[in-house]
Amino acid sequence: MKSKAYCFSNASDYDIEDISEEVTFAETAGKAKQDFSMENGIHYKDIRVQRVPWADKYGDVDSIPVEEWLNHGWYFTCDTCGAEIDDIKDFHVNSRGYCCKKCFNE
Numbered sequence: 001m002k003s004k005a006y007c008f009s010n011a012s013d014y015d016i017e018d019i020s021e022e023v024t025f026a027e028t029a030g031k032a033k034q035d036f037s038m039e040n041g042i043h044y045k046d047i048r049v050q051r052v053p054w055a056d057k058y059g060d061v062d063s064i065p066v067e068e069w070l071n072h073g074w075y076f077t078c079d080t081c082g083a084e085i086d087d088i089k090d091f092h093v094n095s096r097g098y099c100c101k102k103c104f105n106e
């Protein structure tokens with residue numbers, strides 16, 4: 001069975017801000033929940049997931065281009081200053097990781 005993309009959508013009674021935009025690839029919604037449960041220490045039954053159909057064709061999270069994430073409402077955080085990067089024109093990579101345009105130019 002081919003894996004489909006699922007996004008973590010909700011977990012009751014947990015502070016999920018850090019992981020609310022995580023995506024995983026799994027064959028079923030149940031397996032996606034298991035992934036999130038193991039990764040984040042949240043009880044399986046508390047997790048809700050959403051399908052992310054546009055990401056299906058990439059097959060795994062690392063294969064999704066930055067531009068695709070940005071086009072679908074995700075954003076990246078600059079690892080130097082913490083700024084949100086939501087435009088491909090501002091997206092750079094430096095020795096620390098993701099980098100906004102301002103830090104890249106400095």
Ligand SMILES: [Zn+2]
Binds near residue numbers: 082083101
């Ligand atoms: Zn920055």
